[in-house]
Amino acid sequence: xxxxxxxxxxxxxxxxxxxxxxxxxxxxxxxxxxxxxxxxxxxxxxxxxxxxxxxxxxxxxxxxxxxxxxxxxxxxxxxxxxxxxxxxxxxxxxxxxxxxxxxxxxxxxxxxxxxxxxxxxxxxxxxxxxxxxxxxxxx
Amino acid sequence: xxxxxxxxxxxxxxxxxxxxxxxxxxxxxxxxxxxxxxxxxxxxxxxxxxxxxxxxxxxxxxxxxxxxxxxxxxxxxxxxxxxxxxxxxxxxxxxxxxxxxxxxxxxxxxxxxxxxxxxxxxxxxxxxxxxxxxxxxxx
DNA sequence: TATTGTTATACTCTATAACTATA
DNA sequence: TATAGTTATAGAGTATAACAATA
Numbered sequence: 001x002x003x004x005x006x007x008x009x010x011x012x013x014x015x016x017x018x019x020x021x022x023x024x025x026x027x028x029x030x031x032x033x034x035x036x037x038x039x040x041x042x043x044x045x046x047x048x049x050x051x052x053x054x055x056x057x058x059x060x061x062x063x064x065x066x067x068x069x070x071x072x073x074x075x076x077x078x079x080x081x082x083x084x085x086x087x088x089x090x091x092x093x094x095x096x097x098x099x100x101x102x103x104x105x106x107x108x109x110x111x112x113x114x115x116x117x118x119x120x121x122x123x124x125x126x127x128x129x130x131x132x133x134x135x136x137x138x139x
Numbered sequence: 140x141x142x143x144x145x146x147x148x149x150x151x152x153x154x155x156x157x158x159x160x161x162x163x164x165x166x167x168x169x170x171x172x173x174x175x176x177x178x179x180x181x182x183x184x185x186x187x188x189x190x191x192x193x194x195x196x197x198x199x200x201x202x203x204x205x206x207x208x209x210x211x212x213x214x215x216x217x218x219x220x221x222x223x224x225x226x227x228x229x230x231x232x233x234x235x236x237x238x239x240x241x242x243x244x245x246x247x248x249x250x251x252x253x254x255x256x257x258x259x260x261x262x263x264x265x266x267x268x269x270x271x272x273x274x275x276x277x278x
Numbered sequence: 279t280a281t282t283g284t285t286a287t288a289c290t291c292t293a294t295a296a297c298t299a300t301a
Numbered sequence: 302t303a304t305a306g307t308t309a310t311a312g313a314g315t316a317t318a319a320c321a322a323t324a
Contacts, residue, residue, distance in 0.1 A: 008266050009258055015273040020162045022277070023155060025201065039314065054283060062164065064316055069284060071314080091282040091323045118276045119148055127147050130272045133265060134154040137257045138161070178291065193306060203293055208307055210291080230300045230305040 030111045034104055041108055043071055044097060047081060048105040051096035080104055169250045173243055180247055182210055183236060186220060187244040190235035219243055 005013070031041035039061070046052065046060055054072070058065040072095050075081040080101035086092035097105060119127060144152070170180035178200070185191065185199055193211070197204040211234055214220040219240035225231035236244060258266060 006263075008263070008270060012258060012266055012270050012273065015270060015277060016158065016162065018277055019155065019273065020159045023159045024163060037313065055281085063314085065283065066285080066317080067315060074313085089282085089324075093283065119151060121275050121278070122272065124145075124147070126272060127151055129268060131147060131151050131154060133261065133269045133272075134151065134158065136260050138154060138157055139260070176290065194304085202291085204306065205294080205308080206292060213290085228301075228305085232306065 027112065030108060033111065034108055036104070036108070039071060040075055043068075043075065044080060044101055044105045045108065047095060047097040048102060048109075051084065051094040053086065053092045053094055055092075057095060075101070166251065169247060172250065173247055175243075175247070178210060179214055182207075182214065183219060183240055183244045184247065186234060186236040187241060187248075190223065190233040192225065192231045192233055194231075196234060214240070 027041070028038045031038050034041070036044065042061060043057065046057065052060070054065055054068050057072075058068045061068070061071075072081060072083065076083065079098055082096050082098050084094045084096055086094050122130065166180070167177045170177050173180070175183065181200060182196065185196065191199070193207050194204055196211075197207045200207070200210075211220060211222065215222065218237055221235050221237050223233045223235055225233050261269065
């Protein structure tokens with residue numbers, strides 16, 4: 001059983017919804033600026049930390065492994081990623097970002113700094129307060 | 140020119156990213172629980188405020204009008220929405236949620252109260268602080 | 279037998295362009 | 302001529318099920 005939410009709580013939920021929507025739209029737009037779809041951008045960002053097996057990619061992206069095949073196919077056709085054999089297990093294919101892929105991922109990440117601008121409205125101390133509140137919500 | 144972001148700012152951006160990702164995934168899951176896609180759920184939520192012309196729906200959903208045709212087709216096939224003529228302009232079709240559509244939208248909205256639970260970790264005063272910070276960021 | 283990645287299939291979402299019926 | 306909605310087409314993302322190679 002849920003208690004009815006207070007007007008304050010409802011407003012916070014609404015504000016979070018607005019933030020989610022805005023952040024999401026701008027991420028898609030930033031990806032499009034680099035001729036990437038949102039899913040492709042997320043995969044490329046994932047690979048900037050290092051190569052991953054197809055299986056792990058599917059887990060991280062929360063989708064079926066069969067989807068990853070097409071996703072990697074399209075990025076590989078543009079030489080942004082590369083399939084490599086895993087010496088330890090010949091069933092596994094490791095997907096790695098190429099140099100071009102890493103550069104694209106870096107540029108994408110920089111362009112995402114749009115998120116930094118709205119935060120400039122806050123003082124250092126206020127950003128710390130926001131960080132602490134978000135940490136507790138997401139804990 | 141952008142100044143490099145401080146570690147604090149980067150952490151806040153990262154926390155916001157986590158919130159966006161979590162909120163988005165849970166919205167999709169809640170929609171799926173009602174046999175709706177995310178796009179269908181957003182359209183149905185939009186119509187809970189009242190009927191809208193196809194054109195306005197496209198604007199609100201930030202997509203092309205041609206997409207709305209199929210979206211409404213699929214919801215109409217399940218009698219969750221209905222196309223009506225606009226007495227004032229015979230070119231316009233008004234899309235309205237049916238009773239069943241309103242009920243589904245209500246249930247969906249209730250199930251989204253998952254967002255309320257994490258907020259319970261905060262005291263009333265802290266929620267007010269969070270609201271004020273978010274308001275300024277999103278202003 | 280179980281696991282990894284792929285293929286085949288089907289559906290939804292999306293954009294573009296051409297069409298129709300109104301205005 | 303301009304606008305609202307539709308259709309046709311195509312590409313991308315997604316899930317399910319069946320499959321080959323390897324463990």
